[in-house]
Amino acid sequence: MTVADSPTRTKDPGTSGPKPLIDGTRGLPQQVGVYVFVFAPLLALLAAVPFAWGWGLTWTDVAIAAVFYVISGLGITVGYHRYFTHGSFKTGRPLRIVLAIAGSLALQGPVHVWVADHRRHHAFSDKEGDPHSPWLFGTGPAALVKGFWHAHMGWLFDRSKTNAKRFTPDLLADKDIRRIDALFTLWGSATLLLPALLGGLLTWSWWGAVTALFWAGLVRVGLLHHITWSINSICHMWGNTPFAARDRSTNVWALAIASFGESWHNLHHxxxxxxxxxxxxxQIDISARLIWIFEKLGWAHSVRWPTTRRLERLAKAG
Structure with a gap:
Protein backbone atom coordinates (compact mmCIF):
# COMPACT_ATOMS: atom_id res chain seq x y z
CA MET A 1 0.00 0.00 0.00
CA THR A 2 1.49 3.35 -1.05
CA VAL A 3 1.30 6.68 0.72
CA ALA A 4 -0.96 7.96 -2.03
CA ASP A 5 -3.35 5.05 -1.68
CA SER A 6 -3.50 4.75 2.07
CA PRO A 7 -5.51 7.92 2.85
CA THR A 8 -8.48 6.70 0.83
CA ARG A 9 -8.69 3.56 2.94
CA THR A 10 -8.61 5.15 6.38
CA LYS A 11 -11.95 4.62 8.13
CA ASP A 12 -13.63 6.08 11.15
CA PRO A 13 -13.90 3.66 14.07
CA GLY A 14 -17.30 1.99 14.10
CA THR A 15 -18.21 3.04 10.55
CA SER A 16 -18.06 1.23 7.23
CA GLY A 17 -17.14 4.18 5.02
CA PRO A 18 -13.98 6.20 4.49
CA LYS A 19 -13.37 9.44 6.34
CA PRO A 20 -14.60 12.52 4.46
CA LEU A 21 -12.21 14.55 2.30
CA ILE A 22 -13.14 17.82 4.00
CA ASP A 23 -12.91 18.52 7.72
CA GLY A 24 -14.74 21.79 8.32
CA THR A 25 -13.68 25.19 7.05
CA ARG A 26 -10.89 27.62 7.85
CA GLY A 27 -11.79 30.25 10.42
CA LEU A 28 -11.59 33.97 9.66
CA PRO A 29 -8.04 34.45 11.07
CA GLN A 30 -6.76 31.52 9.00
CA GLN A 31 -8.52 32.81 5.88
CA VAL A 32 -7.10 36.31 6.37
CA GLY A 33 -3.67 34.71 6.80
CA VAL A 34 -4.02 32.96 3.43
CA TYR A 35 -4.78 36.27 1.69
CA VAL A 36 -1.84 38.00 3.41
CA PHE A 37 0.64 35.21 2.69
CA VAL A 38 -0.46 35.02 -0.97
CA PHE A 39 -0.89 38.67 -1.91
CA ALA A 40 1.82 40.47 0.12
CA PRO A 41 4.68 38.55 -1.55
CA LEU A 42 2.86 38.74 -4.91
CA LEU A 43 2.60 42.52 -4.72
CA ALA A 44 6.27 42.68 -3.79
CA LEU A 45 7.08 40.49 -6.78
CA LEU A 46 5.09 42.76 -9.13
CA ALA A 47 6.86 45.82 -7.74
CA ALA A 48 10.29 44.22 -7.99
CA VAL A 49 11.26 45.19 -11.54
CA PRO A 50 10.54 48.95 -11.40
CA PHE A 51 11.93 49.01 -7.88
CA ALA A 52 15.19 47.43 -9.07
CA TRP A 53 15.63 49.80 -11.99
CA GLY A 54 15.69 52.85 -9.81
CA TRP A 55 17.22 51.95 -6.48
CA GLY A 56 17.41 49.49 -3.63
CA LEU A 57 18.90 46.27 -5.02
CA THR A 58 22.43 45.22 -4.04
CA TRP A 59 24.53 42.08 -4.27
CA THR A 60 24.00 41.69 -0.53
CA ASP A 61 20.23 41.43 -1.11
CA VAL A 62 20.75 38.94 -3.95
CA ALA A 63 23.05 36.76 -1.83
CA ILE A 64 20.70 36.70 1.18
CA ALA A 65 17.71 36.00 -1.08
CA ALA A 66 19.54 33.13 -2.78
CA VAL A 67 20.45 31.52 0.56
CA PHE A 68 16.90 31.72 1.91
CA TYR A 69 15.42 30.60 -1.43
CA VAL A 70 17.56 27.45 -1.36
CA ILE A 71 16.87 26.68 2.31
CA SER A 72 13.11 27.22 2.15
CA GLY A 73 12.75 25.74 -1.34
CA LEU A 74 14.57 22.53 -0.46
CA GLY A 75 12.60 22.46 2.78
CA ILE A 76 9.50 22.14 0.59
CA THR A 77 10.84 19.76 -2.07
CA VAL A 78 12.98 17.44 0.05
CA GLY A 79 11.17 17.91 3.36
CA TYR A 80 7.46 18.56 2.89
CA HIS A 81 7.20 16.71 -0.42
CA ARG A 82 9.58 13.80 -0.85
CA TYR A 83 10.04 12.99 2.84
CA PHE A 84 6.88 13.88 4.77
CA THR A 85 4.34 13.32 1.99
CA HIS A 86 5.77 10.32 0.15
CA GLY A 87 8.34 8.72 2.45
CA SER A 88 10.98 8.62 -0.28
CA PHE A 89 13.64 8.11 2.39
CA LYS A 90 13.94 7.67 6.13
CA THR A 91 15.91 9.78 8.57
CA GLY A 92 16.41 10.46 12.26
CA ARG A 93 14.74 13.00 14.49
CA PRO A 94 17.28 15.89 14.08
CA LEU A 95 17.06 16.04 10.28
CA ARG A 96 13.31 15.47 10.43
CA ILE A 97 12.95 18.58 12.60
CA VAL A 98 15.31 20.64 10.40
CA LEU A 99 13.38 19.71 7.26
CA ALA A 100 10.06 20.62 8.86
CA ILE A 101 11.32 24.04 9.97
CA ALA A 102 13.04 24.71 6.62
CA GLY A 103 9.80 23.95 4.77
CA SER A 104 7.86 26.19 7.14
CA LEU A 105 10.11 29.10 6.09
CA ALA A 106 8.53 28.93 2.60
CA LEU A 107 5.25 30.26 4.02
CA GLN A 108 3.19 27.55 2.31
CA GLY A 109 1.45 26.37 5.45
CA PRO A 110 2.20 24.05 8.38
CA VAL A 111 3.62 20.61 7.58
CA HIS A 112 0.46 18.57 8.18
CA VAL A 113 -1.74 20.98 6.19
CA TRP A 114 0.57 20.98 3.14
CA VAL A 115 1.02 17.22 3.26
CA ALA A 116 -2.73 16.54 3.66
CA ASP A 117 -3.49 18.62 0.56
CA HIS A 118 -0.77 16.91 -1.43
CA ARG A 119 -1.69 13.37 -0.44
CA ARG A 120 -5.28 14.18 -1.38
CA HIS A 121 -4.00 15.51 -4.73
CA HIS A 122 -2.30 12.19 -5.46
CA ALA A 123 -5.26 10.14 -4.31
CA PHE A 124 -7.60 11.95 -6.74
CA SER A 125 -5.17 13.45 -9.26
CA ASP A 126 -7.01 15.35 -12.03
CA LYS A 127 -10.33 13.90 -10.84
CA GLU A 128 -13.12 15.14 -8.63
CA GLY A 129 -11.61 15.47 -5.15
CA ASP A 130 -8.25 16.82 -6.36
CA PRO A 131 -7.86 20.18 -4.58
CA HIS A 132 -5.97 21.85 -7.44
CA SER A 133 -6.45 20.13 -10.78
CA PRO A 134 -6.69 22.46 -13.81
CA TRP A 135 -9.02 19.99 -15.56
CA LEU A 136 -12.10 20.23 -13.33
CA PHE A 137 -13.99 22.75 -15.47
CA GLY A 138 -13.75 21.32 -18.98
CA THR A 139 -11.41 21.56 -21.95
CA GLY A 140 -12.64 24.67 -23.77
CA PRO A 141 -10.55 27.88 -23.84
CA ALA A 142 -12.55 29.60 -21.09
CA ALA A 143 -12.57 26.43 -18.97
CA LEU A 144 -8.80 26.06 -19.29
CA VAL A 145 -8.20 29.66 -18.26
CA LYS A 146 -10.42 29.08 -15.23
CA GLY A 147 -8.67 25.77 -14.58
CA PHE A 148 -5.23 27.35 -14.77
CA TRP A 149 -6.19 30.04 -12.26
CA HIS A 150 -7.75 27.45 -9.94
CA ALA A 151 -4.73 25.11 -10.08
CA HIS A 152 -2.16 27.88 -9.74
CA MET A 153 -3.57 29.80 -6.80
CA GLY A 154 -7.36 30.02 -6.89
CA TRP A 155 -7.75 26.82 -4.87
CA LEU A 156 -5.99 28.47 -1.93
CA PHE A 157 -9.02 30.70 -1.35
CA ASP A 158 -11.41 27.78 -0.91
CA ARG A 159 -12.21 27.85 2.79
CA SER A 160 -12.73 24.08 3.06
CA LYS A 161 -9.92 22.20 4.80
CA THR A 162 -8.60 18.80 3.72
CA ASN A 163 -9.33 16.25 6.45
CA ALA A 164 -5.98 15.83 8.19
CA LYS A 165 -7.26 12.90 10.29
CA ARG A 166 -7.81 11.01 7.05
CA PHE A 167 -4.69 12.02 5.13
CA THR A 168 -2.02 12.73 7.77
CA PRO A 169 -2.70 10.62 10.88
CA ASP A 170 1.05 9.89 11.06
CA LEU A 171 1.95 13.58 11.34
CA LEU A 172 -0.85 14.36 13.78
CA ALA A 173 0.58 11.64 16.03
CA ASP A 174 4.12 13.08 15.82
CA LYS A 175 4.81 15.37 18.81
CA ASP A 176 7.69 17.16 17.08
CA ILE A 177 5.60 18.00 14.04
CA ARG A 178 2.69 19.15 16.19
CA ARG A 179 5.01 21.55 18.04
CA ILE A 180 6.59 22.85 14.85
CA ASP A 181 3.19 23.40 13.23
CA ALA A 182 1.92 25.19 16.35
CA LEU A 183 4.82 27.65 15.93
CA PHE A 184 4.10 28.38 12.27
CA THR A 185 3.60 32.10 12.98
CA LEU A 186 7.10 32.18 14.48
CA TRP A 187 8.64 30.57 11.38
CA GLY A 188 6.65 32.96 9.18
CA SER A 189 8.02 35.94 11.06
CA ALA A 190 11.56 34.53 11.01
CA THR A 191 11.56 34.00 7.25
CA LEU A 192 10.99 37.75 6.76
CA LEU A 193 12.84 39.23 9.73
CA LEU A 194 16.02 37.15 9.55
CA PRO A 195 16.90 38.43 6.05
CA ALA A 196 16.24 41.97 7.28
CA LEU A 197 18.51 41.40 10.29
CA LEU A 198 21.28 40.01 8.09
CA GLY A 199 20.93 42.86 5.62
CA GLY A 200 21.16 45.41 8.40
CA LEU A 201 24.20 43.78 9.99
CA LEU A 202 26.07 43.21 6.72
CA THR A 203 25.56 46.79 5.54
CA TRP A 204 25.43 48.29 9.01
CA SER A 205 22.44 50.38 7.98
CA TRP A 206 18.67 50.51 8.39
CA TRP A 207 18.34 50.85 4.62
CA GLY A 208 20.17 47.55 4.17
CA ALA A 209 17.62 45.95 6.50
CA VAL A 210 14.71 47.40 4.51
CA THR A 211 16.00 46.27 1.12
CA ALA A 212 16.84 42.79 2.44
CA LEU A 213 13.34 42.51 3.91
CA PHE A 214 11.91 43.39 0.50
CA TRP A 215 14.14 41.29 -1.77
CA ALA A 216 15.25 38.38 0.42
CA GLY A 217 12.00 38.31 2.36
CA LEU A 218 8.89 39.25 0.38
CA VAL A 219 10.13 38.89 -3.20
CA ARG A 220 11.90 35.60 -2.46
CA VAL A 221 8.77 34.16 -0.82
CA GLY A 222 6.61 35.36 -3.72
CA LEU A 223 8.92 33.83 -6.33
CA LEU A 224 9.05 30.49 -4.50
CA HIS A 225 5.26 30.49 -4.15
CA HIS A 226 4.76 30.83 -7.88
CA ILE A 227 7.38 28.24 -8.75
CA THR A 228 5.65 25.77 -6.41
CA TRP A 229 2.20 26.64 -7.74
CA SER A 230 3.47 26.23 -11.31
CA ILE A 231 3.98 22.53 -10.59
CA ASN A 232 0.24 22.31 -9.84
CA SER A 233 -0.82 24.30 -12.90
CA ILE A 234 1.74 24.27 -15.73
CA CYS A 235 2.99 20.75 -14.99
CA HIS A 236 -0.54 19.38 -15.36
CA MET A 237 -1.31 21.25 -18.60
CA TRP A 238 1.76 21.50 -20.86
CA GLY A 239 4.93 19.49 -21.30
CA ASN A 240 5.99 15.98 -22.29
CA THR A 241 4.82 12.68 -20.81
CA PRO A 242 7.42 9.92 -21.26
CA PHE A 243 5.98 7.83 -18.43
CA ALA A 244 2.57 6.25 -17.97
CA ALA A 245 0.75 8.09 -15.19
CA ARG A 246 -2.95 7.91 -14.36
CA ASP A 247 -3.40 11.66 -14.83
CA ARG A 248 -2.21 14.58 -16.97
CA SER A 249 1.08 15.26 -15.17
CA THR A 250 3.92 16.46 -17.42
CA ASN A 251 7.63 17.26 -17.43
CA VAL A 252 8.54 20.94 -17.93
CA TRP A 253 12.30 21.35 -18.32
CA ALA A 254 12.27 25.16 -18.02
CA LEU A 255 11.22 24.96 -14.34
CA ALA A 256 13.67 22.23 -13.32
CA ILE A 257 16.38 24.33 -11.67
CA ALA A 258 14.10 26.90 -10.02
CA SER A 259 11.92 24.08 -8.64
CA PHE A 260 14.90 21.95 -7.54
CA GLY A 261 13.79 19.09 -9.80
CA GLU A 262 10.07 19.09 -9.01
CA SER A 263 9.05 19.92 -12.58
CA TRP A 264 10.00 16.41 -13.74
CA HIS A 265 6.45 15.85 -12.63
CA ASN A 266 5.38 13.08 -14.98
CA LEU A 267 7.77 10.52 -13.48
CA HIS A 268 6.75 11.64 -10.00
CA HIS A 269 3.10 10.85 -10.66
CA GLN A 283 17.43 16.04 -16.17
CA ILE A 284 18.80 18.11 -13.29
CA ASP A 285 17.25 17.20 -9.94
CA ILE A 286 18.86 19.19 -7.14
CA SER A 287 16.53 17.73 -4.50
CA ALA A 288 17.58 14.19 -5.38
CA ARG A 289 21.24 15.21 -5.17
CA LEU A 290 20.68 16.58 -1.66
CA ILE A 291 19.00 13.32 -0.61
CA TRP A 292 22.02 11.47 -2.07
CA ILE A 293 24.33 13.65 0.05
CA PHE A 294 22.23 12.91 3.13
CA GLU A 295 22.55 9.20 2.37
CA LYS A 296 26.34 9.41 1.93
CA LEU A 297 26.64 11.25 5.25
CA GLY A 298 24.57 8.58 6.97
CA TRP A 299 21.73 11.01 7.67
CA ALA A 300 19.24 9.25 5.38
CA HIS A 301 18.60 5.58 4.69
CA SER A 302 16.12 3.31 2.91
CA VAL A 303 16.14 5.76 -0.01
CA ARG A 304 13.74 4.73 -2.78
CA TRP A 305 16.01 5.25 -5.78
CA PRO A 306 14.70 4.39 -9.26
CA THR A 307 15.76 1.13 -10.89
CA THR A 308 16.20 0.44 -14.58
CA ARG A 309 13.63 -2.34 -14.48
CA ARG A 310 10.98 -0.15 -12.85
CA LEU A 311 11.60 2.76 -15.22
CA GLU A 312 11.26 0.45 -18.22
CA ARG A 313 7.96 -0.80 -16.86
CA LEU A 314 6.71 2.75 -16.31
CA ALA A 315 7.83 4.09 -19.69
CA LYS A 316 5.15 4.54 -22.32
CA ALA A 317 5.17 1.94 -25.08
CA GLY A 318 6.52 3.42 -28.31
Missing part, protein backbone atom coordinates in the same frame (compact mmCIF):
# COMPACT_ATOMS: atom_id res chain seq x y z
CA UNK A 270 4.02 7.58 -12.33
CA UNK A 271 6.11 6.59 -9.28
CA UNK A 272 5.20 8.91 -6.35
CA UNK A 273 7.55 7.47 -3.72
CA UNK A 274 10.66 7.63 -5.93
CA UNK A 275 13.34 9.89 -4.41
CA UNK A 276 14.52 11.10 -7.84
CA UNK A 277 12.13 12.78 -10.27
CA UNK A 278 14.60 13.67 -13.01
CA UNK A 279 15.60 10.17 -14.06
CA UNK A 280 16.69 10.69 -17.66
CA UNK A 281 20.09 11.90 -18.86
CA UNK A 282 20.42 15.66 -18.49
Missing amino acids: ADPTCARHGVKRG
Whole structure:
Protein backbone atom coordinates (compact mmCIF):
# COMPACT_ATOMS: atom_id res chain seq x y z
CA MET A 1 0.00 0.00 0.00
CA THR A 2 1.49 3.35 -1.05
CA VAL A 3 1.30 6.68 0.72
CA ALA A 4 -0.96 7.96 -2.03
CA ASP A 5 -3.35 5.05 -1.68
CA SER A 6 -3.50 4.75 2.07
CA PRO A 7 -5.51 7.92 2.85
CA THR A 8 -8.48 6.70 0.83
CA ARG A 9 -8.69 3.56 2.94
CA THR A 10 -8.61 5.15 6.38
CA LYS A 11 -11.95 4.62 8.13
CA ASP A 12 -13.63 6.08 11.15
CA PRO A 13 -13.90 3.66 14.07
CA GLY A 14 -17.30 1.99 14.10
CA THR A 15 -18.21 3.04 10.55
CA SER A 16 -18.06 1.23 7.23
CA GLY A 17 -17.14 4.18 5.02
CA PRO A 18 -13.98 6.20 4.49
CA LYS A 19 -13.37 9.44 6.34
CA PRO A 20 -14.60 12.52 4.46
CA LEU A 21 -12.21 14.55 2.30
CA ILE A 22 -13.14 17.82 4.00
CA ASP A 23 -12.91 18.52 7.72
CA GLY A 24 -14.74 21.79 8.32
CA THR A 25 -13.68 25.19 7.05
CA ARG A 26 -10.89 27.62 7.85
CA GLY A 27 -11.79 30.25 10.42
CA LEU A 28 -11.59 33.97 9.66
CA PRO A 29 -8.04 34.45 11.07
CA GLN A 30 -6.76 31.52 9.00
CA GLN A 31 -8.52 32.81 5.88
CA VAL A 32 -7.10 36.31 6.37
CA GLY A 33 -3.67 34.71 6.80
CA VAL A 34 -4.02 32.96 3.43
CA TYR A 35 -4.78 36.27 1.69
CA VAL A 36 -1.84 38.00 3.41
CA PHE A 37 0.64 35.21 2.69
CA VAL A 38 -0.46 35.02 -0.97
CA PHE A 39 -0.89 38.67 -1.91
CA ALA A 40 1.82 40.47 0.12
CA PRO A 41 4.68 38.55 -1.55
CA LEU A 42 2.86 38.74 -4.91
CA LEU A 43 2.60 42.52 -4.72
CA ALA A 44 6.27 42.68 -3.79
CA LEU A 45 7.08 40.49 -6.78
CA LEU A 46 5.09 42.76 -9.13
CA ALA A 47 6.86 45.82 -7.74
CA ALA A 48 10.29 44.22 -7.99
CA VAL A 49 11.26 45.19 -11.54
CA PRO A 50 10.54 48.95 -11.40
CA PHE A 51 11.93 49.01 -7.88
CA ALA A 52 15.19 47.43 -9.07
CA TRP A 53 15.63 49.80 -11.99
CA GLY A 54 15.69 52.85 -9.81
CA TRP A 55 17.22 51.95 -6.48
CA GLY A 56 17.41 49.49 -3.63
CA LEU A 57 18.90 46.27 -5.02
CA THR A 58 22.43 45.22 -4.04
CA TRP A 59 24.53 42.08 -4.27
CA THR A 60 24.00 41.69 -0.53
CA ASP A 61 20.23 41.43 -1.11
CA VAL A 62 20.75 38.94 -3.95
CA ALA A 63 23.05 36.76 -1.83
CA ILE A 64 20.70 36.70 1.18
CA ALA A 65 17.71 36.00 -1.08
CA ALA A 66 19.54 33.13 -2.78
CA VAL A 67 20.45 31.52 0.56
CA PHE A 68 16.90 31.72 1.91
CA TYR A 69 15.42 30.60 -1.43
CA VAL A 70 17.56 27.45 -1.36
CA ILE A 71 16.87 26.68 2.31
CA SER A 72 13.11 27.22 2.15
CA GLY A 73 12.75 25.74 -1.34
CA LEU A 74 14.57 22.53 -0.46
CA GLY A 75 12.60 22.46 2.78
CA ILE A 76 9.50 22.14 0.59
CA THR A 77 10.84 19.76 -2.07
CA VAL A 78 12.98 17.44 0.05
CA GLY A 79 11.17 17.91 3.36
CA TYR A 80 7.46 18.56 2.89
CA HIS A 81 7.20 16.71 -0.42
CA ARG A 82 9.58 13.80 -0.85
CA TYR A 83 10.04 12.99 2.84
CA PHE A 84 6.88 13.88 4.77
CA THR A 85 4.34 13.32 1.99
CA HIS A 86 5.77 10.32 0.15
CA GLY A 87 8.34 8.72 2.45
CA SER A 88 10.98 8.62 -0.28
CA PHE A 89 13.64 8.11 2.39
CA LYS A 90 13.94 7.67 6.13
CA THR A 91 15.91 9.78 8.57
CA GLY A 92 16.41 10.46 12.26
CA ARG A 93 14.74 13.00 14.49
CA PRO A 94 17.28 15.89 14.08
CA LEU A 95 17.06 16.04 10.28
CA ARG A 96 13.31 15.47 10.43
CA ILE A 97 12.95 18.58 12.60
CA VAL A 98 15.31 20.64 10.40
CA LEU A 99 13.38 19.71 7.26
CA ALA A 100 10.06 20.62 8.86
CA ILE A 101 11.32 24.04 9.97
CA ALA A 102 13.04 24.71 6.62
CA GLY A 103 9.80 23.95 4.77
CA SER A 104 7.86 26.19 7.14
CA LEU A 105 10.11 29.10 6.09
CA ALA A 106 8.53 28.93 2.60
CA LEU A 107 5.25 30.26 4.02
CA GLN A 108 3.19 27.55 2.31
CA GLY A 109 1.45 26.37 5.45
CA PRO A 110 2.20 24.05 8.38
CA VAL A 111 3.62 20.61 7.58
CA HIS A 112 0.46 18.57 8.18
CA VAL A 113 -1.74 20.98 6.19
CA TRP A 114 0.57 20.98 3.14
CA VAL A 115 1.02 17.22 3.26
CA ALA A 116 -2.73 16.54 3.66
CA ASP A 117 -3.49 18.62 0.56
CA HIS A 118 -0.77 16.91 -1.43
CA ARG A 119 -1.69 13.37 -0.44
CA ARG A 120 -5.28 14.18 -1.38
CA HIS A 121 -4.00 15.51 -4.73
CA HIS A 122 -2.30 12.19 -5.46
CA ALA A 123 -5.26 10.14 -4.31
CA PHE A 124 -7.60 11.95 -6.74
CA SER A 125 -5.17 13.45 -9.26
CA ASP A 126 -7.01 15.35 -12.03
CA LYS A 127 -10.33 13.90 -10.84
CA GLU A 128 -13.12 15.14 -8.63
CA GLY A 129 -11.61 15.47 -5.15
CA ASP A 130 -8.25 16.82 -6.36
CA PRO A 131 -7.86 20.18 -4.58
CA HIS A 132 -5.97 21.85 -7.44
CA SER A 133 -6.45 20.13 -10.78
CA PRO A 134 -6.69 22.46 -13.81
CA TRP A 135 -9.02 19.99 -15.56
CA LEU A 136 -12.10 20.23 -13.33
CA PHE A 137 -13.99 22.75 -15.47
CA GLY A 138 -13.75 21.32 -18.98
CA THR A 139 -11.41 21.56 -21.95
CA GLY A 140 -12.64 24.67 -23.77
CA PRO A 141 -10.55 27.88 -23.84
CA ALA A 142 -12.55 29.60 -21.09
CA ALA A 143 -12.57 26.43 -18.97
CA LEU A 144 -8.80 26.06 -19.29
CA VAL A 145 -8.20 29.66 -18.26
CA LYS A 146 -10.42 29.08 -15.23
CA GLY A 147 -8.67 25.77 -14.58
CA PHE A 148 -5.23 27.35 -14.77
CA TRP A 149 -6.19 30.04 -12.26
CA HIS A 150 -7.75 27.45 -9.94
CA ALA A 151 -4.73 25.11 -10.08
CA HIS A 152 -2.16 27.88 -9.74
CA MET A 153 -3.57 29.80 -6.80
CA GLY A 154 -7.36 30.02 -6.89
CA TRP A 155 -7.75 26.82 -4.87
CA LEU A 156 -5.99 28.47 -1.93
CA PHE A 157 -9.02 30.70 -1.35
CA ASP A 158 -11.41 27.78 -0.91
CA ARG A 159 -12.21 27.85 2.79
CA SER A 160 -12.73 24.08 3.06
CA LYS A 161 -9.92 22.20 4.80
CA THR A 162 -8.60 18.80 3.72
CA ASN A 163 -9.33 16.25 6.45
CA ALA A 164 -5.98 15.83 8.19
CA LYS A 165 -7.26 12.90 10.29
CA ARG A 166 -7.81 11.01 7.05
CA PHE A 167 -4.69 12.02 5.13
CA THR A 168 -2.02 12.73 7.77
CA PRO A 169 -2.70 10.62 10.88
CA ASP A 170 1.05 9.89 11.06
CA LEU A 171 1.95 13.58 11.34
CA LEU A 172 -0.85 14.36 13.78
CA ALA A 173 0.58 11.64 16.03
CA ASP A 174 4.12 13.08 15.82
CA LYS A 175 4.81 15.37 18.81
CA ASP A 176 7.69 17.16 17.08
CA ILE A 177 5.60 18.00 14.04
CA ARG A 178 2.69 19.15 16.19
CA ARG A 179 5.01 21.55 18.04
CA ILE A 180 6.59 22.85 14.85
CA ASP A 181 3.19 23.40 13.23
CA ALA A 182 1.92 25.19 16.35
CA LEU A 183 4.82 27.65 15.93
CA PHE A 184 4.10 28.38 12.27
CA THR A 185 3.60 32.10 12.98
CA LEU A 186 7.10 32.18 14.48
CA TRP A 187 8.64 30.57 11.38
CA GLY A 188 6.65 32.96 9.18
CA SER A 189 8.02 35.94 11.06
CA ALA A 190 11.56 34.53 11.01
CA THR A 191 11.56 34.00 7.25
CA LEU A 192 10.99 37.75 6.76
CA LEU A 193 12.84 39.23 9.73
CA LEU A 194 16.02 37.15 9.55
CA PRO A 195 16.90 38.43 6.05
CA ALA A 196 16.24 41.97 7.28
CA LEU A 197 18.51 41.40 10.29
CA LEU A 198 21.28 40.01 8.09
CA GLY A 199 20.93 42.86 5.62
CA GLY A 200 21.16 45.41 8.40
CA LEU A 201 24.20 43.78 9.99
CA LEU A 202 26.07 43.21 6.72
CA THR A 203 25.56 46.79 5.54
CA TRP A 204 25.43 48.29 9.01
CA SER A 205 22.44 50.38 7.98
CA TRP A 206 18.67 50.51 8.39
CA TRP A 207 18.34 50.85 4.62
CA GLY A 208 20.17 47.55 4.17
CA ALA A 209 17.62 45.95 6.50
CA VAL A 210 14.71 47.40 4.51
CA THR A 211 16.00 46.27 1.12
CA ALA A 212 16.84 42.79 2.44
CA LEU A 213 13.34 42.51 3.91
CA PHE A 214 11.91 43.39 0.50
CA TRP A 215 14.14 41.29 -1.77
CA ALA A 216 15.25 38.38 0.42
CA GLY A 217 12.00 38.31 2.36
CA LEU A 218 8.89 39.25 0.38
CA VAL A 219 10.13 38.89 -3.20
CA ARG A 220 11.90 35.60 -2.46
CA VAL A 221 8.77 34.16 -0.82
CA GLY A 222 6.61 35.36 -3.72
CA LEU A 223 8.92 33.83 -6.33
CA LEU A 224 9.05 30.49 -4.50
CA HIS A 225 5.26 30.49 -4.15
CA HIS A 226 4.76 30.83 -7.88
CA ILE A 227 7.38 28.24 -8.75
CA THR A 228 5.65 25.77 -6.41
CA TRP A 229 2.20 26.64 -7.74
CA SER A 230 3.47 26.23 -11.31
CA ILE A 231 3.98 22.53 -10.59
CA ASN A 232 0.24 22.31 -9.84
CA SER A 233 -0.82 24.30 -12.90
CA ILE A 234 1.74 24.27 -15.73
CA CYS A 235 2.99 20.75 -14.99
CA HIS A 236 -0.54 19.38 -15.36
CA MET A 237 -1.31 21.25 -18.60
CA TRP A 238 1.76 21.50 -20.86
CA GLY A 239 4.93 19.49 -21.30
CA ASN A 240 5.99 15.98 -22.29
CA THR A 241 4.82 12.68 -20.81
CA PRO A 242 7.42 9.92 -21.26
CA PHE A 243 5.98 7.83 -18.43
CA ALA A 244 2.57 6.25 -17.97
CA ALA A 245 0.75 8.09 -15.19
CA ARG A 246 -2.95 7.91 -14.36
CA ASP A 247 -3.40 11.66 -14.83
CA ARG A 248 -2.21 14.58 -16.97
CA SER A 249 1.08 15.26 -15.17
CA THR A 250 3.92 16.46 -17.42
CA ASN A 251 7.63 17.26 -17.43
CA VAL A 252 8.54 20.94 -17.93
CA TRP A 253 12.30 21.35 -18.32
CA ALA A 254 12.27 25.16 -18.02
CA LEU A 255 11.22 24.96 -14.34
CA ALA A 256 13.67 22.23 -13.32
CA ILE A 257 16.38 24.33 -11.67
CA ALA A 258 14.10 26.90 -10.02
CA SER A 259 11.92 24.08 -8.64
CA PHE A 260 14.90 21.95 -7.54
CA GLY A 261 13.79 19.09 -9.80
CA GLU A 262 10.07 19.09 -9.01
CA SER A 263 9.05 19.92 -12.58
CA TRP A 264 10.00 16.41 -13.74
CA HIS A 265 6.45 15.85 -12.63
CA ASN A 266 5.38 13.08 -14.98
CA LEU A 267 7.77 10.52 -13.48
CA HIS A 268 6.75 11.64 -10.00
CA HIS A 269 3.10 10.85 -10.66
CA ALA A 270 4.02 7.58 -12.33
CA ASP A 271 6.11 6.59 -9.28
CA PRO A 272 5.20 8.91 -6.35
CA THR A 273 7.55 7.47 -3.72
CA CYS A 274 10.66 7.63 -5.93
CA ALA A 275 13.34 9.89 -4.41
CA ARG A 276 14.52 11.10 -7.84
CA HIS A 277 12.13 12.78 -10.27
CA GLY A 278 14.60 13.67 -13.01
CA VAL A 279 15.60 10.17 -14.06
CA LYS A 280 16.69 10.69 -17.66
CA ARG A 281 20.09 11.90 -18.86
CA GLY A 282 20.42 15.66 -18.49
CA GLN A 283 17.43 16.04 -16.17
CA ILE A 284 18.80 18.11 -13.29
CA ASP A 285 17.25 17.20 -9.94
CA ILE A 286 18.86 19.19 -7.14
CA SER A 287 16.53 17.73 -4.50
CA ALA A 288 17.58 14.19 -5.38
CA ARG A 289 21.24 15.21 -5.17
CA LEU A 290 20.68 16.58 -1.66
CA ILE A 291 19.00 13.32 -0.61
CA TRP A 292 22.02 11.47 -2.07
CA ILE A 293 24.33 13.65 0.05
CA PHE A 294 22.23 12.91 3.13
CA GLU A 295 22.55 9.20 2.37
CA LYS A 296 26.34 9.41 1.93
CA LEU A 297 26.64 11.25 5.25
CA GLY A 298 24.57 8.58 6.97
CA TRP A 299 21.73 11.01 7.67
CA ALA A 300 19.24 9.25 5.38
CA HIS A 301 18.60 5.58 4.69
CA SER A 302 16.12 3.31 2.91
CA VAL A 303 16.14 5.76 -0.01
CA ARG A 304 13.74 4.73 -2.78
CA TRP A 305 16.01 5.25 -5.78
CA PRO A 306 14.70 4.39 -9.26
CA THR A 307 15.76 1.13 -10.89
CA THR A 308 16.20 0.44 -14.58
CA ARG A 309 13.63 -2.34 -14.48
CA ARG A 310 10.98 -0.15 -12.85
CA LEU A 311 11.60 2.76 -15.22
CA GLU A 312 11.26 0.45 -18.22
CA ARG A 313 7.96 -0.80 -16.86
CA LEU A 314 6.71 2.75 -16.31
CA ALA A 315 7.83 4.09 -19.69
CA LYS A 316 5.15 4.54 -22.32
CA ALA A 317 5.17 1.94 -25.08
CA GLY A 318 6.52 3.42 -28.31
